[in-house]
Amino acid sequence: MLGEILRFLLEIVFSLLGAALLARAWIYAVKLHPSNPMSQAIMQATNWLVQPLRTLVPSAKGFDGASLVGTFLIAVVFLSLLWLTSTGVMLSPKQIPGLLGAALVTVARWALNLIVWLTLIQAVLSWINPLSPVMPVLRTLTAPLLEPIKRIMPNLGGLDLSALVLLVLAQIAMMVLNRISFSLLGV
Secondary structure (H helix, E strand, O other), X not given: OHHHHHHHHHHHHHHHXXXXXXXXXXXXXXXXXXXXXXXXXXXXXXXXXXXXXXXXXXXXXXXXXXXXXXXXXXXXXXXXXXXXXHHOOOOOHHHHHHXXXXXXXXXXXXHHHHHHHHHHHHHHHHHHOOOOOXXXXXXXXXXXXXXXXXXXXXXXXOEOXXXXXXXXXXXXXXXXXXXXXXXXXXX
């Protein structure tokens, strides 16, 4: 039971940290203003890892490589700790390629979860309080994903189903990633 509690806590802490690092990279890509309170909170929460990595992995035009590398490293540590708490033994060197592949899948799953949560929060707030101060931030973050869907979707009057389509696509992608992660583990 203690092992289950530890794995649960590891899942929460590392998923939140991974999501924060991905959000940092996304904020950089969409050029959200750095004085925004959400940007500042994410920067403060992740500076301890991103700043040292920035010396090794500089940012490029619209691409925050240090945050993405940090997310990958966090996924490797997370999976290694999960393995250790589940089996009681360290990973062997021959398991490292599988670990690296599983870490990439984990990062992709964290990204999809972040998309789902931001889209859900935006959709709910648009019904409850469309003038909420966080709405412009959510629109800025989700616009690159929702706009292409809106262009493809037929016009249904005042009904915008792009968020629903994005949620369905993200869920399908997560199903595919789950299947890939099972195959990496040999299940």
